Structure formats: structure tokens, C-alpha cells
Amino acid sequence: MGKVTKAVGVAGAVAGAMYLSKSENREKVKRQLAKINGKEDSSYLKNLGKPSDIEDANMVNEGAMTSVQYYNRLQDEKSESK
Known part of the structure; x- marks a missing residue:
């Protein structure tokens, strides 16, 4: 079971890194995190x-x-x- 868990973790980390390699995806994630934390980004409001x-x-x-x-x-x- 340990090898499967590690493989899934590595695959998830690689998929996350690939997704965040695009700047527009990083901005989407930042906006979502700001919403979750209750903080509104002023640049998001301007958009x-x-x-x-x-x-x-x-x-x-x-x-x-x-x-x-x-x-x-x-x-x-x-x-x-x-």
C-alpha cells in the first residue's frame, strides 16, 4: 500500500506543477485562495x-x-x- 500511496502523491504533485506552470492558472488559484480566506484582491475587483x-x-x-x-x-x- 505504501508504494501506491507514494505513486499517487508523486502523480498529483507533477499534475499540480504542470497546471501551475501557466501564469493564468496561477492567477486563478490565487484568486480562489483569496476568496476562501475572505480577502478580495483589488486587482480581481478591477477585472x-x-x-x-x-x-x-x-x-x-x-x-x-x-x-x-x-x-x-x-x-x-x-x-x-x-
């Missing part, structure tokens, strides 16, 4: 929308759905105009 919309992003984070509904309506209007 949600324009930097002027950070207040809206904070409201959504706190549970307000008004800005989400507003954003969805704007997206629907954009897609209908195309």
Missing part, C-alpha cells in the same frame, strides 16, 4: 468591470443584488443592439 465600478462590485460582495440586475440588463441591451 470585474471598470475601475469606477469597484463600489458596485463591493455591494455584490456584500449581498446586494441591485447592481447585478442592473449589469444583466445592460448586457441584455448590448446583445439586443448587435
